[in-house]
Structure formats: C-alpha cells, structure tokens
Amino acid sequence: MESITVPVDDTQFGPLAEVRQVSVGADNDVAPVNELLASGWKLVHIGHAGEQTVYVLAKPPA
Numbered sequence: 001m002e003s004i005t006v007p008v009d010d011t012q013f014g015p016l017a018e019v020r021q022v023s024v025g026a027d028n029d030v031a032p033v034n035e036l037l038a039s040g041w042k043l044v045h046i047g048h049a050g051e052q053t054v055y056v057l058a059k060p061p062a
Helices: 031-038
Strands: 017-022 041-049 052-059
Touching: 017 031, 031 041, 031 052
Parallel strands: none
Antiparallel strands: 017 052, 041 052
C-alpha cells in the first residue's frame, strides 16, 4: 500500500506535530481511529485502497 505524504506546513490544516495513516478492513475496526479523534487528532482524509478504508489523521502541535 502506498503511503500518503502530508506536508507539516500544510496551510489548510495549519502546523502539524504528527501525521498518522490507519487502514481498516471493516467498519467495526475503526476503534483506533475513534481513539485518536477523541484524543484531539483531526481527520485529514479518508480514502480506499482495495478492500481497506484508509484514514489519515493529523495531530496539532501541543
């Protein structure tokens, strides 16, 4: 699977401390995504790679 690169200085989302890509195979596997969102991460992009749903999340600087 190809990784997605998001620039740290992306002007749409402001400065980013970290970017993470999470791939899940079924809707009931989204617990890791929900945990990141609950801890302050922002959803940057949702895409698909074959049977997988790919979530890209960004952590704003502290």
